[in-house]
Amino acid sequence: MTKIHIFDTTLRDGEQVPGCRLNKEQKLILATQLEKLGVDVIEAGFPVSSPGDFQSVRELGQKIKKSTVCGLSRAVKNDIKVAAEALEGCARPRIHTGIGTSENHIKYKFKSTEEQILERIKDAISYAKSFVEDVExxxxxxxxxxxxxxxRACQTAIDAGATVLNIPDTTGYCLPYEYGEKIAFLAANLKGLQNVIISTHCHNDLGLATANSIYGVINGARQIECTINGIGERAGNTSLEECVMTIKQHDELGFYTDINTPLLQETSNMVSREMGMIVQPNKAIVGSNAFAHSSGIHQDGVIKERSTYEIIDPAEVGVDKSSIVLTARSGRAALAFRLKEFGCExxxxxxxxxxxxxxxLADEKKEIREEELTFLSENKDSIYAEYSK
Incomplete structure (x- = not known):
């Protein structure tokens, strides 16, 4: 089995969601939970962007001992220097630096040339390497x-001392097979990869971030960059919980992570609360409906054998149990099951x-709740007597 490193950027890329800004204390709370969860790398912030981000990275770096703490920078010497200063005293520091490599970015964003971009990569990685050993x-x-x-860009970074190569699908453009082929091309053509990790960093503009990340891993990537609840700019980043549970469920792929999965729901709730970002009910793994069943056919199956309609045991992700939600679509088996929970045989x-x-009752209401079940239970005899007339 091959380990896949989990790089969590909830506190950096995830925090870029409008209205989700975290203060230093909130970042410390969430970083402590992420370390407890078992993430390998915590991207703590972009130190040069503000005094607050600088201080957050500094304090996280001094508090977190097991996870690597990472500071982001552009391929700009002052950015790198400030990131290094923020990471002073960190047990496991990493500087994450880079630059746009697409024709679009080179032409319109940097008004530069490919050769000039390669020179900037070389200079940035070399400079970052003068401060820390671990440079992404x-x-x-x-x-x-x-x-x-x-x-060519990645080879330049390797030759300058990079330890991790991050291959972002920044705009969420790639199809899974295209992204997988891109990772496979790099794995086959780069020299000196024996001590270097290829990383995925996918955005969800087309809803493909998790699929692209998994295809990246299948084709040679050994680190996934992701966020709790899939939060992030625009349509969000790769969802940590989705990738981790996909890897866990498909053990035939031969991969594993060090994530303590029973803490996923708890961590999701913490991030949602601290960021004020509600998790959509149908969100995979951690949404409130992820283990809820309202169809009579599904309910009957789950009651008889959970695996008929659930591929994940709720306990694996920290959920107490599946939910049998009573609606007009529910059958007798579901009603009997819920009544039994109320002690009514x-x-x-x-x-x-x-x-x-x-x-x-179900036709009058969208969902039968505890008060209606209590009514049915307490009035069982009279309802039966009326029915038997």
Missing amino acids: FYAEDAGRTRNEFLA VTKLELDALYERFLQ
Whole structure:
């Protein structure tokens, strides 16, 4: 089994969501939880961007001992210097520096040339290496970068001392097979990869971030950059919980992570609370409906054997149990199951009577809640007597 490193950028890329700004204390709370969760790398912030970010990176670096703490910078000497200063005293520091490599970025953003970009990569990595041993290079907009030039940029970074190569699909443009082929091309054509990790960093503009990250891993990447709840700019980043559980469920792929998965729901709730960002109910793994069943056919199956409609045991991600949600689409089996939870055992004939009354209630309400179940339970005898007339 091959380990996949989990690089969490909730506190940096995730925090770039409008309205989700975290203060230093909140970052410390979440960083402590991320370390407890078992992430390998915590990207703590962009130190040069503000005094607050600088101080957050500094304090996180001094408090976090097990996870690597990473500071972001552009391929600019002052950015790198400030990041290094913020990481002073850190047990496991990493500087994350890079530059755009796509034709679009080179032409319009930097008004530069490929050769000048390669020179900037060399200078930036070499300079970062003078401060810390662990230096990660990012090739921004790698998803739209020609593979041949991307390989030249990455080789330049390796030769200058980079320990990690980040291949971002910055705009979420790639299809999974395209992104996988890009990673495979690099794995096959770069020299000196024996001590270097290729990393994925995918955005979700087309809803493909998790799929692209998994295809990246299948094709040679050994680190996934992601966020809790998939938060991030625009449509968000790769979801940590989705990638981790995909790897865990598909052990035939031969990969594993060090994530303590029973803490996923707790961590999701903490991030949602601290950032004021509600998790959509149908969000995979951590959404409130992820283990909820309202269809009668599904409910009957889950009651008989959970695996009929659930590929993940809720306990694996920190959820107490599956939810049987009673609606007009629910069947007798679901009603009997929920009544039994209330301590109300019924015969088949009693169930027929209660089910008829249940359907009347369900047509009036979107969902049958505890008060309606209490009513059915407490009035079982009278409902059955009326039904039997």
